[in-house]
Amino acid sequence: MAVTKEQVLDALGKVAAPDGTPLPKTGTLSDIVAGEKVFFSINVDAALAQAWDPVRKRAEAAVRAIPGVQSAMVALTAEKKGGAPGARPQAAPGRAGAAPRGEQGPQGVPGVTSIIAVASGKGGVGKSTTAVNLALGLRDLGMKVGILDADIYGPSLPKLLAIREKPQTVGGTRLKPIERHGLAVMSIGFLIEEETPMIWRGPMVMSALTQMLREVEWGTLDIMVVDMPPGTGDAQLTMAQQVPLKGSVIVSTPQDLALIDARRGIAMFRRVNVPVLGIVENMSMFICPKCGERSDIFGHGGARREAERLGVPFLGEVPLDMAIRETSDAGLPIVATQPDGPHAKAYRAIAQKVRDQLDTEGVARPAPKIVVES
Numbered sequence: 174m175a176v177t178k179e180q181v182l183d184a185l186g187k188v189a190a191p192d193g194t195p196l197p198k199t200g201t202l203s204d205i206v207a208g209e210k211v212f213f214s215i216n217v218d219a220a221l222a223q224a225w226d227p228v229r230k231r232a233e234a235a236v237r238a239i240p241g242v243q244s245a246m247v248a249l250t251a252e253k254k255g256g257a258p259g260a261r262p263q264a265a266p267g268r269a270g271a272a273p274r275g276e277q278g279p280q281g282v283p284g285v286t287s288i289i290a291v292a293s294g295k296g297g298v299g300k301s302t303t304a305v306n307l308a309l310g311l312r313d314l315g316m317k318v319g320i321l322d323a324d325i326y327g328p329s330l331p332k333l334l335a336i337r338e339k340p341q342t343v344g345g346t347r348l349k350p351i352e353r354h355g356l357a358v359m360s361i362g363f364l365i366e367e368e369t370p371m372i373w374r375g376p377m378v379m380s381a382l383t384q385m386l387r388e389v390e391w392g393t394l395d396i397m398v399v400d401m402p403p404g405t406g407d408a409q410l411t412m413a414q415q416v417p418l419k420g421s422v423i424v425s426t427p428q429d430l431a432l433i434d435a436r437r438g439i440a441m442f443r444r445v446n447v448p449v450l451g452i453v454e455n456m457s458m459f460i461c462p463k464c465g466e467r468s469d470i471f472g473h474g475g476a477r478r479e480a481e482r483l484g485v486p487f488l489g490e491v492p493l494d495m496a497i498r499e500t501s502d503a504g505l506p507i508v509a510t511q512p513d514g515p516h517a518k519a520y521r522a523i524a525q526k527v528r529d530q531l532d533t534e535g536v537a538r539p540a541p542k543i544v545v546e547s
């Protein structure tokens with residue numbers, strides 16, 4: 174039977190705030206997304222966030238104990254009152270770094286050497302497909318790789334990697350990533366139903382991302398690939414700021430319209446001082462499977478020219494090919510399932526370039542020692 178909001182509030186009535194008030198009476202709770210998976214946030218004054226973290230944990234445990242609840246995710250948000258739209262939301266100390274990027278930057282994820290974003294200004298250009306195959310290409314270079322689906326509005330890793338199981342919890346609160354083709358995988362799609370309306374406010378979405386970075390047992394990773402939501406709005410900008418990114422990979426199709434958006438994406442990462450590792454041209458050309466003739470459906474070479482113009486590296490091109498679409502949509506990514514084919518080779522070459530770029534940026538060095546606040 175579906176779990177209702179009232180049941181959730183009832184369970185939360187037994188959880189006390191730091192001053193002893195029952196949680197539902199504190200006025201800190203967001204809208205509650207109820208069902209088999211429960212999701213809500215506790216919004217508190219940034220200065221008190223540390224004191225509230227145990228409350229968050231108890232709230233999560235109380236909700237998880239309701240019969241019928243499969244998973245519960247409770248985020249602690251500390252909104253800056255009167256902040257400008259798109260202003261960086263403040264999370265609990267020790268979670269997302271509140272310091273501006275630069276010398277300090279957002280706090281790294283312990284055990285993870287480099288985190289890179291795969292992004293595009295425009296939706297549907299093949300970003301998720303590229304993220305998965307790039308991650309597998311990096312794996313083929315001998316790296317230990319994780320992939321995080323940060324596309325909170327349209328998570329696609331469960332589909333692209335045919336994952337139907339839910340991640341297990343370790344010690345009641347931390348999640349274990351799911352292993353697929355040697356990748357450690359985490360997606361917000363594991364925690365929410367596809368039909369769940371996206372009613373959460375921006376800061377809550379941010380906390381969910383922060384939790385997926387910091388409350389998941391990622392283990393030791395050489396690189397984590399983050400599949401970003403499309404676009405260059407406030408949500409994406411905030412993500413680019415909050416995730417301790419070592420670089421970004423921009424995916425674009427060759428036509429002008431997509432390139433305009435790609436340019437916006439590059440500008441966004443530059444604005445937050447994240448190095449742009451380069452551009453990938455996806456759906457670069459079409460080779461007819463019947464006659465072998467090549468057609469440049471969206472034009473060809475646009476992304477390479479744009480990369481030159483903007484002074485960012487060109488990482489390679491991937492053709493528009495039925496085999497890529499079919500394997501991608503069937504959850505059998507082509508680098509894993511046809512490792513000797515030409516497409517796997519193209520993705521591996523892109524992966525090599527990404528690694529070279531990371532080396533050039535001087536960021537593939539061992540991660541700095543990070544002190545974790547608990």
Ligand SMILES: Nc1ncnc2c1ncn2[C@@H]1O[C@H](COP(=O)(O)OP(=O)(O)OP(=O)(O)O)[C@@H](O)[C@H]1O
Pocket residue numbers: 293295296297298299300301302303324327329403455456491492493494495497498499501502
């Ligand atoms: N090179 C390619 N050849 C053929 N089909 C492709 C290629 N790249 C991606 N696709 C297909 O295009 C569709 C969109 O791809 P994908 O989901 O990776 O895009 P996206 O940019 O992540 O989209 P969104 O903006 O919705 O997150 C999918 O059906 C995918 O299989």
Ligand SMILES: [Mg+2]
Pocket residue numbers: 300301302324327329400
């Ligand atoms: Mg996608």
